[in-house]
Amino acid sequence: MTQTSSKSADLLARDRAHLLHPLHNAKQHQQARVWVSGQGAILTDADGKTFIDGLAGLWNVTAGHGNQELVHAMHEQAGRLAYVSGYSGSSNPRAIELAEQLATLCYPSISHFFFTSGGGEATESSIKMARAYWKHRGQSAKTKVISREEGYHGVTLAAMSATGLSPYWPLFEPRVPGFSHIPSPYPYRYEGRDHQSQGLSAADELEQAILREGAETVAMFIAEPVQGAGGVIVPQDDYFPRIREICDRYQVLLVADEVITGFGRTGEMFGLNHWGIEPDIIQFAKAITSGYFPFGGIGINDSIADTLDKADTPWMHAYTYSAHPVGCAVALRMLRLIKEESFPEQAATKGRRLLQQLRSALSDHPHVGDIRGKGLMCAVELVENKETKEAFSAEQQIGMRVNQEAIEKGLFSRVKGDSYLLAPPVVTTDSQLDQIVEILTKAIRAILG
Numbered sequence: 001m002t003q004t005s006s007k008s009a010d011l012l013a014r015d016r017a018h019l020l021h022p023l024h025n026a027k028q029h030q031q032a033r034v035w036v037s038g039q040g041a042i043l044t045d046a047d048g049k050t051f052i053d054g055l056a057g058l059w060n061v062t063a064g065h066g067n068q069e070l071v072h073a074m075h076e077q078a079g080r081l082a083y084v085s086g087y088s089g090s091s092n093p094r095a096i097e098l099a100e101q102l103a104t105l106c107y108p109s110i111s112h113f114f115f116t117s118g119g120g121e122a123t124e125s126s127i128k129m130a131r132a133y134w135k136h137r138g139q140s141a142k143t144k145v146i147s148r149e150e151g152y153h154g155v156t157l158a159a160m161s162a163t164g165l166s167p168y169w170p171l172f173e174p175r176v177p178g179f180s181h182i183p184s185p186y187p188y189r190y191e192g193r194d195h196q197s198q199g200l201s202a203a204d205e206l207e208q209a210i211l212r213e214g215a216e217t218v219a220m221f222i223a224e225p226v227q228g229a230g231g232v233i234v235p236q237d238d239y240f241p242r243i244r245e246i247c248d249r250y251q252v253l254l255v256a257d258e259v260i261t262g263f264g265r266t267g268e269m270f271g272l273n274h275w276g277i278e279p280d281i282i283q284f285a286k287a288i289t290s291g292y293f294p295f296g297g298i299g300i301n302d303s304i305a306d307t308l309d310k311a312d313t314p315w316m317h318a319y320t321y322s323a324h325p326v327g328c329a330v331a332l333r334m335l336r337l338i339k340e341e342s343f344p345e346q347a348a349t350k351g352r353r354l355l356q357q358l359r360s361a362l363s364d365h366p367h368v369g370d371i372r373g374k375g376l377m378c379a380v381e382l383v384e385n386k387e388t389k390e391a392f393s394a395e396q397q398i399g400m401r402v403n404q405e406a407i408e409k410g411l412f413s414r415v416k417g418d419s420y421l422l423a424p425p426v427v428t429t430d431s432q433l434d435q436i437v438e439i440l441t442k443a444i445r446a447i448l449g
């Protein structure tokens with residue numbers, strides 16, 4: 001166990017006295033770090049020790065820490081007009097400009113946007129948009145939501161019900177009715193059910209679920225283009241085109257949860273660009289403000305927008321901080337940065353380098369089962385038996401121990417079970433990427449030989 005020095009120890013004692021955390025766990029929090037500053041991909045803790053931010057905060061800080069242009073945009077807008085209602089009947093220029101710009105940047109069929117304070121609110125908004133749409137279209141039985149195992153869509157009650165990571169559920173049961181899950185395409189572990197490709201088999205799970213539920217009752221299917229919190233699961237190339245076909249066949253809205261994949265992280269501006277298909281609704285958050293302001297939203301296709309515009313009754317869904325002028329100003333500056341500094345191309349190049357180096361350093365290790373990634377999102381999955389892909393027993397806590405070891409060595413990230421996750425800022429330098437590989441390799445060897 002680490003001996004925390006006095007500054008951190010003092011802050012942590014005060015933290016424990018009054019502060020509750022997301023995923024609150026007093027025992028795990030004993031070894032928490034208290035961060036005081038950041039620059040680019042580097043974080044500094046209260047004792048002055050530096051770490052590489054291997055997950056860019058929570059996948060969001062793509063522009064890196066300490067970006068003064070984003071700070072300036074925030075400061076400037078807060079000084080001019082910090083807040084105004086975004087409810088129907090009230091608007092602001094930054095929100096108008098942001099929606100205009102997103103309309104040119106996003107999938108061609110999506111040109112109307114609603115803003116939230118984050119990803120979970122975006123999921124709630126998609127669900128309430130899909131249900132409202134079908135009601136307006138006279139198909140009010142279409143209310144059900146299908147999502148995937150290992151999918152993460154947030155933890156407000158409906159979003160949690162869509163989330164397919166079961167440890168998030170037990171303390172809060174019962175979940176919202178009308179939600180079900182299909183297996184993730186998970187190339188390393190999914191076993192196809194018939195003679196077609198793994199990707200098509202996994203996609204056909206959706207058709208079977210729709211038929212089981214009754215197509216006339218299913219409103220939407222929600223999926224992350226690359227599953228993030230579930231372990232950086234990159235689907236097969238034939239997966240999403242077949243998903244699109246199935247959604248069209250049964251009139252089920254396809255919702256792309258691009259809270260992590262949006263704005264360049266995977267090497268394309270949006271995740272489904274990799275496979276040449278468009279969703280009916282897109283969700284975004286995180287990188288749109290690089291974490292400098294809590295912000296997110298949804299975009300809807302023209303058919304949904306037209307239906308909403310023609311409706312007599314209002315869409316009774318709202319947040320006080322929807323279209324927040326300061327959030328919109330930060331997002332506008334961020335969009336400029338993404339374009340000027342070619343974030344998608346940078347993520348593609350740096351991601352290739354990271355993945356290739358991880359593979360050359362770790363592929364031969366007897367407990368490294370899978371090394372996968374797309375753009376600047378990667379995972380290294382550790383297994384007991386490489387031949388059979390048998391996982392380590394949960395009691396061994398291999399992932400957690402490797403993570404602790406990596407933190408000791410100056411790399412801060414997260415694990416999902418025994419998969420070590422990496423999604424550093426897009427501005428991470430090549431030598432910092434090399435350091436990430438070096439530290440992770442040493443950490444894995446320290447725990448697993």
Ligand SMILES: Cc1ncc(COP(=O)(O)O)c(C=O)c1O
Binds near residue numbers: 058154
């Ligand atoms: C794909 C996805 N959707 C939704 C969310 C929830 O976002 P938030 O934590 O801002 O509510 C997350 C958060 O990690 C996410 O990765």
